[in-house]
Amino acid sequence: MQNQTRIVIENVQPELDAGAFAIKRITGQKVIVTADVFSDGHDVIQCRVNYKHESDKKWNQVRMRPTENDGWTAEFTVNKQGTYTYFVEGWVDYALNWQHGTERKIQDKQHVKSELLEGAEYIKAVQKLADASEKEFLKKAAAAFTSEKQYDQAVEMAMSHELTAIFKKYPILYIENKSRELQVYVDRKKALFSTWYEFFPRSASQVPGKHGTFKDCEALLPRVAAMGFDTLYFPPIHPIGEVNRKGKNNATNAEPGDVGSPWGIGSQYGGHKSTHPDLGTIEDFKRLVKKAKDLGIEVAMDYALQAAPDHPWGKEHKEWFKWRPDGTVQYAENPPKKYQDIMPIYFETTDWKNLWQELLEVALFWIEECGIRVYRVDNPHTKPFYFWGWLIAEVKKKHPDVLFLAEAFTRPKIMNELAKQGFSQSYTYFTWRDTKKELTDYLTELTQTQQKEFYRPNFWPNTPDINPFSLQSGNESVYLQKYFLAATLSSCVGIYGPVFEYRVCEPMAAGKEEYLNSEKYEVQYWDWTIENKLTMLITRINTIRQEQSSLQQTNNLVFCNTNNENLMAYYKFDDDRHSETLMVVSLDGHHQSQGMVQLPLEQLGNEPIQIEDLITGNTYHWDKEWNYVELSPELPFHLFKIIR
Numbered sequence: 001m002q003n004q005t006r007i008v009i010e011n012v013q014p015e016l017d018a019g020a021f022a023i024k025r026i027t028g029q030k031v032i033v034t035a036d037v038f039s040d041g042h043d044v045i046q047c048r049v050n051y052k053h054e055s056d057k058k059w060n061q062v063r064m065r066p067t068e069n070d071g072w073t074a075e076f077t078v079n080k081q082g083t084y085t086y087f088v089e090g091w092v093d094y095a096l097n098w099q100h101g102t103e104r105k106i107q108d109k110q111h112v113k114s115e116l117l118e119g120a121e122y123i124k125a126v127q128k129l130a131d132a133s134e135k136e137f138l139k140k141a142a143a144a145f146t147s148e149k150q151y152d153q154a155v156e157m158a159m160s161h162e163l164t165a166i167f168k169k170y171p172i173l174y175i176e177n178k179s180r181e182l183q184v185y186v187d188r189k190k191a192l193f194s195t196w197y198e199f200f201p202r203s204a205s206q207v208p209g210k211h212g213t214f215k216d217c218e219a220l221l222p223r224v225a226a227m228g229f230d231t232l233y234f235p236p237i238h239p240i241g242e243v244n245r246k247g248k249n250n251a252t253n254a255e256p257g258d259v260g261s262p263w264g265i266g267s268q269y270g271g272h273k274s275t276h277p278d279l280g281t282i283e284d285f286k287r288l289v290k291k292a293k294d295l296g297i298e299v300a301m302d303y304a305l306q307a308a309p310d311h312p313w314g315k316e317h318k319e320w321f322k323w324r325p326d327g328t329v330q331y332a333e334n335p336p337k338k339y340q341d342i343m344p345i346y347f348e349t350t351d352w353k354n355l356w357q358e359l360l361e362v363a364l365f366w367i368e369e370c371g372i373r374v375y376r377v378d379n380p381h382t383k384p385f386y387f388w389g390w391l392i393a394e395v396k397k398k399h400p401d402v403l404f405l406a407e408a409f410t411r412p413k414i415m416n417e418l419a420k421q422g423f424s425q426s427y428t429y430f431t432w433r434d435t436k437k438e439l440t441d442y443l444t445e446l447t448q449t450q451q452k453e454f455y456r457p458n459f460w461p462n463t464p465d466i467n468p469f470s471l472q473s474g475n476e477s478v479y480l481q482k483y484f485l486a487a488t489l490s491s492c493v494g495i496y497g498p499v500f501e502y503r504v505c506e507p508m509a510a511g512k513e514e515y516l517n518s519e520k521y522e523v524q525y526w527d528w529t530i531e532n533k534l535t536m537l538i539t540r541i542n543t544i545r546q547e548q549s550s551l552q553q554t555n556n557l558v559f560c561n562t563n564n565e566n567l568m569a570y571y572k573f574d575d576d577r578h579s580e581t582l583m584v585v586s587l588d589g590h591h592q593s594q595g596m597v598q599l600p601l602e603q604l605g606n607e608p609i610q611i612e613d614l615i616t617g618n619t620y621h622w623d624k625e626w627n628y629v630e631l632s633p634e635l636p637f638h639l640f641k642i643i644r
Contacts, residue, residue: 007090007177010036014453015182021420022183023453026192030075031184037090038070044097047090049074054083078186081400085183091176095122095167103159116154120145129170137162191403191424193552195542196494197229200519201279208525214280214288220528225295228542232292233300233376236262239269239276241308244340248522261520263304264341266311272362286370301366304378305359306342320355322346347384360394367399374403381408385417392422419455425492430459434470436568440559443489447555459486460494467507467515474505477589477633479534484637487541488583491554498526501535544614550579558603564595571600580642586631594630601625611640
């Protein structure tokens, strides 16, 4: 390719797949751009970042600063939701090049009258761009440069900082070069910082044996808010299929009175735009959403794209499902698991355009009818990636506040692709990371590699689908440890509420990560008035998360050395270092853990620090690099605020 420019621009970061996807930020965050920019020879080069929001007409510019080895950097702040575009632009700056060369000749005692005349031409080029005070300076400089009698004054003005500042302010770009345009998508703060609580609405009743309703859920909202949760996630609230309904413990045949799985969506009572009649009406649900909002809670709906055999789509749009040669429909399978109560949607149907439009209308229905702004998406990895890219973009065109959480526990590249396609948050492998090495390796991957630009992790110690081996002992200390780790390592955290709080832990069978008598298949009764050590400490941790901005982000994380493998320590800070916290946690749920923690002096400086344990209120003065800690299973962590 022929190109007259002399500037090479390489390795522009952050960048995803050569610009195929946008990086992610929230409003108020910075985008730090780096690039390698260089030219042949020894001329002075300059470069800048150009950026604008999709609603802006003009580009904003910020000059880049040289770092090392032809590296350059600059940053800009994204203040509005939506898409920003940015690119790097570089050029040989002939005015600054003239100034630099002339200065070297002056230092070599050379006479530079000819160079001053050349400089007058550069002044002429920028004079029309300058403001009044700058014009006055340039007028005097031009007169001195062309005068026979003002040589000494001309030399002084030619080398002045004032002239350098003007040349930098009004660069004359000639045969410049530009990088490809890149994008950053900006969400509201909740995309980065949220605290989720999950329960089944049908188990919300205060009366044993009675099916819960949306009105019963309203009564639980103050409790959820008091514990510091800002997002209340409900499994599907739609009518449940009656054909092939599952019984208790995933039994193939339901007994009379069995309520079935909420994920078997659709029956004679309606489909994805209907509510289960036993829960209440859409108006009841709308009122619940409003009352939750009044308490600072957003209700997250489950967006599950599948259908029970008796879903209305099964009759109205048979082509949206896959039919086998024997005339039966292909039900969902994940060997050895079988979901006879669910028909997966056949995305390869020839009627795919109408299918996509209907699925979009389902999402928009709850947004526009009930004010839903958060979706937890069930099994997105079993649907086409490009469908999700399209759907999320279409929703955000009209409703940029809407967030999508990807419930995908699958291969890493698939989880990453979903995040790139636009999911605001993602489930993670945290549920299965238990040892110090597993946790530090995984968090390093999430926060120190390219993943930090697009993958927002949401840490869940448990879900209705996952009863992890680490929790099956019911050991209170392990539950405390797991929530503490989830809530302080990641800025987004969630729990499958009552099951976690009351340490329900019995597996369906030995070696299985499934709950016995799973709430997925039956109504449970919970005594919502119970408070215990776990609920109290969850509440305290959530309160601290709201107070400490260092815990409202994930990526500013530094692990600290300890001399005990059962002790894990890490330091977090917000972008402005107004909030700094230091966490120390014992990974041993049965014994005392003691040892030394090495402070990250490169981050903290070499001064002694004062720390306050925000859990206990105790304060300490640490004046050494290595400091002693001791933790017991009864309270297996410290959450220190660093006091400057």
